[in-house]
Amino acid sequence: MNERILIRGGRVIDPAHGIDGVMDVCIAEGRIVGVGHHPDGFRPDRVVEANQHVVCPGFIDICARLREPGFEHKATIAGESLAAAAGGIVTICMPPDTYPVIDTPAVVQLIHDKAALTGRLRIVPIGALTRGLKGQDLSEMSALRQTGCRAVGNAHAPVATTLVLRRALEYAASHDLLVVVRPEDPDLADQGCVHEGPVGTRMGLRGIPQAAETVAVAQVLALIEHTGARVHFAQLSSARAMRSITRAQEKGFPVTADVAAHQLHLTDTAIEGFDALCHVRPPLRGLLDRDSLREGVRDGVIRAICSDHQPHEPDAKLDAFPATEPGMAALQTLLPLSLKLVEEGVMSLSRAIAALTCGPATIMRLEGGDLQSGAVADVCVFDPNAKWTVNEQTWHSSGRNTPFWGTTLEGRVTHTLWAGRLVFPNPESVS
Amino acid sequence: MTATDLQLDERGRLRHFLSIEGLSRELLVSIMDAAESFSSVTEQTVKKVPLLRGKTIVNLFFETSTRTRTTFELAAKRLSADVLNVNIATSATTKGESLLDTIRNIEAMHVDMFVVRHAQSGASHFIARHVAPHISVINAGDGRHAHPTQAMLDVYTIRKHKPDFQQLTVAIVGDILHSRVARSEIHALRILGVREIRAVGPRTLIPSDIGRMGVNIHHDLDSGLKDVDVVIMLRLQRERMSGGFIPSAHEYYACFGLTASRLALAKADAIVMHPGPINRGVEMDSKVADGCQSVILQQVTHGIAIRMAVLSMAMRLDTRMETP
Numbered sequence: 001m002n003e004r005i006l007i008r009g010g011r012v013i014d015p016a017h018g019i020d021g022v023m024d025v026c027i028a029e030g031r032i033v034g035v036g037h038h039p040d041g042f043r044p045d046r047v048v049e050a051n052q053h054v055v056c057p058g059f060i061d062i063c064a065r066l067r068e069p070g071f072e073h074k075a076t077i078a079g080e081s082l083a084a085a086a087g088g089i090v091t092i093c094m095p096p097d098t099y100p101v102i103d104t105p106a107v108v109q110l111i112h113d114k115a116a117l118t119g120r121l122r123i124v125p126i127g128a129l130t131r132g133l134k135g136q137d138l139s140e141m142s143a144l145r146q147t148g149c150r151a152v153g154n155a156h157a158p159v160a161t162t163l164v165l166r167r168a169l170e171y172a173a174s175h176d177l178l179v180v181v182r183p184e185d186p187d188l189a190d191q192g193c194v195h196e197g198p199v200g201t202r203m204g205l206r207g208i209p210q211a212a213e214t215v216a217v218a219q220v221l222a223l224i225e226h227t228g229a230r231v232h233f234a235q236l237s238s239a240r241a242m243r244s245i246t247r248a249q250e251k252g253f254p255v256t257a258d259v260a261a262h263q264l265h266l267t268d269t270a271i272e273g274f275d276a277l278c279h280v281r282p283p284l285r286g287l288l289d290r291d292s293l294r295e296g297v298r299d300g301v302i303r304a305i306c307s308d309h310q311p312h313e314p315d316a317k318l319d320a321f322p323a324t325e326p327g328m329a330a331l332q333t334l335l336p337l338s339l340k341l342v343e344e345g346v347m348s349l350s351r352a353i354a355a356l357t358c359g360p361a362t363i364m365r366l367e368g369g370d371l372q373s374g375a376v377a378d379v380c381v382f383d384p385n386a387k388w389t390v391n392e393q394t395w396h397s398s399g400r401n402t403p404f405w406g407t408t409l410e411g412r413v414t415h416t417l418w419a420g421r422l423v424f425p426n427p428e429s430v431s
Numbered sequence: 432m433t434a435t436d437l438q439l440d441e442r443g444r445l446r447h448f449l450s451i452e453g454l455s456r457e458l459l460v461s462i463m464d465a466a467e468s469f470s471s472v473t474e475q476t477v478k479k480v481p482l483l484r485g486k487t488i489v490n491l492f493f494e495t496s497t498r499t500r501t502t503f504e505l506a507a508k509r510l511s512a513d514v515l516n517v518n519i520a521t522s523a524t525t526k527g528e529s530l531l532d533t534i535r536n537i538e539a540m541h542v543d544m545f546v547v548r549h550a551q552s553g554a555s556h557f558i559a560r561h562v563a564p565h566i567s568v569i570n571a572g573d574g575r576h577a578h579p580t581q582a583m584l585d586v587y588t589i590r591k592h593k594p595d596f597q598q599l600t601v602a603i604v605g606d607i608l609h610s611r612v613a614r615s616e617i618h619a620l621r622i623l624g625v626r627e628i629r630a631v632g633p634r635t636l637i638p639s640d641i642g643r644m645g646v647n648i649h650h651d652l653d654s655g656l657k658d659v660d661v662v663i664m665l666r667l668q669r670e671r672m673s674g675g676f677i678p679s680a681h682e683y684y685a686c687f688g689l690t691a692s693r694l695a696l697a698k699a700d701a702i703v704m705h706p707g708p709i710n711r712g713v714e715m716d717s718k719v720a721d722g723c724q725s726v727i728l729q730q731v732t733h734g735i736a737i738r739m740a741v742l743s744m745a746m747r748l749d750t751r752m753e754t755p
Contacts, residue, residue: 201640202452204552204575204614273437274553318531318561320551322574 003045004028010050015354016370027377030420035371048415050381056353057369058090058378060360062258064309070099075311075398081118083396085424087332088380088413096128097155103128103139105147120423126151129168133157141175153180169229182234183216193322195268195283208283210238217241221248233257235308237282239292246301256363259293260308261337274321277403281326298347303359307334311399329399336409377420386412445744447559447568450577451618463587465740482743483512487542490516493549499571503546506738538563552576567745575611582615584737588730592702596623602655604631605665608638612706617644631655635676652687656696664705664714680713689715702726
């Protein structure tokens with residue numbers, strides 16, 4: 001199992017160490033043993049030719065739902081691990097809204113066990129901030145931490161009162177847990193399903209105003225001053241919320257943020273014709289929001305791009321738009337959509353890769369996300385110019401709910417190594 | 432697929448009737464002209480033409496309705512179609528059946544057309560996208576999105592009184608936020624080239640983005656009514672009168688209720704419309720509702736002719752044929 005692997009002649013990009021150059025990467029015993037040089041007597045069992053390819057740390061997806069336990073009719077950890085590997089993703093942070101909710105060590109252990117069985121994916125479960133995600137009582141955060149949770153959050157579920165939120169932030173801080181907040185004021189969101197703007201108004205779809213996000217961000221920022229909690233704002237959607245977070249970071253607040261890859265490309269016009277595949281939460285917003293979020297990633301205010309992967313069974317999208325379930329299946333579109341930002345001149349390749357590797361690693365305080373000697377050998381090799389079409393042959397997620405179905409994307413993963421093992425493509429099928 | 436692609440066939444004829452948005456002026460005029468030719472039918476002793484004989488039309492009402500359902504039913508019967516009324520508000524979906532399964536089941540009964548009323552915006556689009564190719568879908572109101580036959584009967588009523596749309600200023604007063612009627616009317620009036628459309632009401636009921644549909648917003652009834660040719664009053668749902676959007680029906684009437692003295696701000700020959708049912712003493716004074724400028728009951732009558740026109744056109748029948 002402990003193959004010695006040589007990745008030869010690729011363009012190695014390791015943003016954590018400012019490395020960008022053509023060189024070899026050597027792997028042994030599941031670890032990186034040489035970048036740019038071969039250790040004495042290194043004789044590889046396998047050579048991966050990476051000429052014209054990019055070699056970078058394996059991706060860390062800071063938000064993806066694999067639907068297990070509880071929603072196996074949508075997807076399973078084993079099934080989605082194939083899609084993750086095909087997307088270059090080696091580590092996934094999983095929100096706690098499983099069934100049962102991730103609010104006990106038993107559920108955390110179950111998820112760890114399921115992930116270990118796949119042999120190709122690490123899952124970092126995010127614990128529930130409140131018991132059962134009901135927003136009322138604190139979860140047993142110390143116990144969750146002892147089983148390996150580094151962060152807690154309430155997923156899409158609201159916290160009942162600002163008092164509960166204050167205490168949850170305080171309690172999490174006392175256990176040095178990061179609090180993941182998907183900022184949305186439930187009252188202002190008011191059963192909305194799209195961005196409150198000209199498109200939603202014309203289509204007669206209930207809107208979620210930007211204020212639902214800015215109010216929630218402002219509330220948490222005010223409480224951070226009181227509680228000293230570390231907070232990560234998940235899946236930002238609006239320019240205004242991003243500006244608030246920028247100011248908070250300038251003041252030295254311990255706050256970070258991520259954005260879903262689709263938010264950096266699609267806007268609310270994508271819902272024209274009631275396209276339920278573009279029903280996502282937070283909703284796709286206007287062009288100004290999209291461009292501000294792009295700047296946020298470029299400037300480092302937003303340190304991670306996530307997939308916000310939400311695979312669904314077909315029926316979940318077969319209804320009138322407001323009655324459909326929100327979310328896209330997105331593990332395999334994470335890289336191509338991030339590369340598209342480079343193609344469109346928004347940011348450098350190194351910055352885009354940072355948002356998929358060392359950025360999320362730093363936010364979640366995870367090992368990995370870099371390629372230094374001694375690091376766990378999580379590596380992604382991709383051809384930035386290879387085109388591929390999203391279809392039955394290329395798509396591995398059981399959720400086909402992507403608006404990119406049938407479209408051709410640029411940037412294809414050729415090899416994924418997880419802890420020094422080739423997990424994509426299936427090693428049995430390559431020589 | 433855009434809504435327009437969905438509702439027109441390759442020759443630009445109606446396949447479904449889901450939304451006014453994206454339709455041509457010519458098509459709207461042809462619907463009104465067809466309605467004109469059908470209006471004589473409803474005045475005869477034998478109020479029937481055999482255009483849709485042998486066709487089965489299903490009224491699929493997921494939301495209760497009296498006026499729209501009965502006028503669709505009458506329109507279908509006057510065209511000699513067989514009509515099936517399915518009141519799903521009290522039927523299968525409450526037992527957990529999905530919308531698509533409901534549609535598939537009724538489709539299996541070999542019907543030709545669905546007339547759909549649903550509480551969710553986009554429901555008719557969804558159904559149109561999934562029905563068998565020979566079935567036409569007519570939107571009889573979906574959520575806040577569209578109520579195209581209502582808008583057509585409204586512009587048809589306006590044309591009867593004021594045929595030159597380019598000269599008209601139209602005020603739409605009341606709860607525009609929740610109104611599918613208002614959205615469809617705005618599209619129809621814009622397509623027909625009306626000079627000015629005004630949206631009048633308090634900020635809680637007028638989404639600011641509605642301005643992007645090409646209307647001028649007034650939060651004051653007096654300024655909104657000044658010199659208009661047509662006043663369209665919208666219904667205010669009871670559940671929205673008690674503090675959520677406006678403090679009380681009483682205060683709403685004081686600010687936005689149409690009284691004879693306020694109507695005097697409009698042009699002397701202005702007409703007053705309302706899609707019904709009216710809350711007398713909330714949206715308007717009975718004197719106005721029953722007054723000489725009111726065309727509210729004409730709207731109901733015109734609704735039948737418009738729906739006959741739409742039903743027959745969606746069946747792609749030549750409506751220019753001589754009606755007896």
